[in-house]
Amino acid sequence: MRLDRLLTVEEVMRVAERRVPKMFFQYADSGAYTESSYRANSEDFGKIRLQQRVGVDISTRSLTTTILGRKVTMPLGLAPTGAAGMQSADGEIKAARAAEKFGIPFTLSTVSICSIEDVAAATTTPFWFQLYVRKDREFTGKLIDRAKAAGCGAIVVTMDCQHYGQRHKDVRNGLTVPLKFTPKFVAEMALKPRWALAMLGTRHRTFGNFSGHVPGATTVAQLAEWMGQQDDLTLNWTDLRWVKQRFGGPLVVKGILHPDDAHAAVDAGADAIIVSNHGGRQLDGAPSTIRVLPRIVDAVNGRCEIYLDSGVRSGHDMIKALALGARAVFIGRPFLYGLGAGGEAGVTRVLEIIRAETDSALGLMGVTDITRLGPANIESNDLLR
Ligand code: GLV
Numbered sequence: 001m002r003l004d005r006l007l008t009v010e011e012v013m014r015v016a017e018r019r020v021p022k023m024f025f026q027y028a029d030s031g032a033y034t035e036s037s038y039r040a041n042s043e044d045f046g047k048i049r050l051q052q053r054v055g056v057d058i059s060t061r062s063l064t065t066t067i068l069g070r071k072v073t074m075p076l077g078l079a080p081t082g083a084a085g086m087q088s089a090d091g092e093i094k095a096a097r098a099a100e101k102f103g104i105p106f107t108l109s110t111v112s113i114c115s116i117e118d119v120a121a122a123t124t125t126p127f128w129f130q131l132y133v134r135k136d137r138e139f140t141g142k143l144i145d146r147a148k149a150a151g152c153g154a155i156v157v158t159m160d161c162q163h164y165g166q167r168h169k170d171v172r173n174g175l176t177v178p179l180k181f182t183p184k185f186v187a188e189m190a191l192k193p194r195w196a197l198a199m200l201g202t203r204h205r206t207f208g209n210f211s212g213h214v215p216g217a218t219t220v221a222q223l224a225e226w227m228g229q230q231d232d233l234t235l236n237w238t239d240l241r242w243v244k245q246r247f248g249g250p251l252v253v254k255g256i257l258h259p260d261d262a263h264a265a266v267d268a269g270a271d272a273i274i275v276s277n278h279g280g281r282q283l284d285g286a287p288s289t290i291r292v293l294p295r296i297v298d299a300v301n302g303r304c305e306i307y308l309d310s311g312v313r314s315g316h317d318m319i320k321a322l323a324l325g326a327r328a329v330f331i332g333r334p335f336l337y338g339l340g341a342g343g344e345a346g347v348t349r350v351l352e353i354i355r356a357e358t359d360s361a362l363g364l365m366g367v368t369d370i371t372r373l374g375p376a377n378i379e380s381n382d383l384l385r
Pocket of ligand 1: 161278
């Protein structure tokens with residue numbers, strides 16, 4: 001199968017579905033409970049219309065901008081996603097390399113398979129690190145120190161996932177840590193031999209940022225037990241100052257859907273916020289991110305950068321978010337599907353698809369510089385009221 005024959009993120013997803021064990025494919029392709037917010041994210045993008053403008057010299061077009069002061073080749077980054085290394089062996093390293101070569105940021109999740117140090121050893125430009133504040137603040141502090149030592153360009157604190165929204169697919173698939181090698185799972189391996197062989201060929205098969213860093217946890221089961229007790233439900237705005245001070249670099253706050261929370265994040269020192277409903281994986285019934293974005297942009301009033309994730313599947317979606325005030329967007333599932341379909345090359349293919357869509361749409365909108373997008377580039381509609 002040639003990756004260049006895949007023309008949309010949806011097509012990449014279908015290939016990933018064939019190649020990745022169901023349990024992991026569905027871990028990515030799932031939302032909480034009824035999945036209404038998961039669906040709303042994409043549906044609401046679909047309701048927005050772009051303004052077609054003609055009679056403009058569009059012979060040169062620019063997609064470059066800056067994110068947190070660093071030049072990027074397009075206003076898009078790879079979002080933190082748990083266990084990317086289960087979509088494809090060494091998935092985080094592959095995705096980080098694809099992002100690096102493309103000239104956009106990669107964000108490593110706390111619950112990644114490859115560790116901070118693994119990704120740092122495999123790349124040369126700074127990646128971002130996403131932090132789940134754990135109950136064990138000493139462990140959390142050390143994670144921050146490790147991200148700092150690895151030269152990470154920003155620390156992204158996730159605020160909307162202190163405990164998990166239930167994803168029924170995971171429960172039904174028996175997704176557990178450690179993995180249970182049930183007959184069903186073993187049969188599945190036989191159907192995905194390429195995936196299974198690659199997995200056998202790597203030593204990265206557990207949670208790299210935890211493994212070997214939790215005193216007393218020597219087996220995967222002990223590690224899983226410890227991790228299962230670490231949700232810190234006390235996390236609040238005052239903790240952000242500690243994170244920022246300990247990291248000493250830019251702080252990005254993820255999981256903002258309400259203007260008052262945007263204010264609180266800025267007051268706590270956020271250099272940027274990510275308007276996010278965790279890809280519809282947490283509060284089922286939460287609004288789509290594109291719907292609330294204009295309110296957040298008004299509330300922040302230029303005091304920090306604003307990014308958006310959840311539901312971005314195309315260059316057209318990215319343009320809509322930028323027109324409504326986001327400085328950049330982040331993608332999670334699309335790059336996981338890229339990993340599943342073709343490893344590093346699959347992620348690159350997804351980025352190429354989104355870049356080509358963006359470039360084409362900008363031209364047809366009569367826009368030559370992506371940083372100039374604004375509300376005038378979309379038709380007003382009910383979604384935005
Ligand atoms: C982790 O952040 C997840 O959404 O599964």
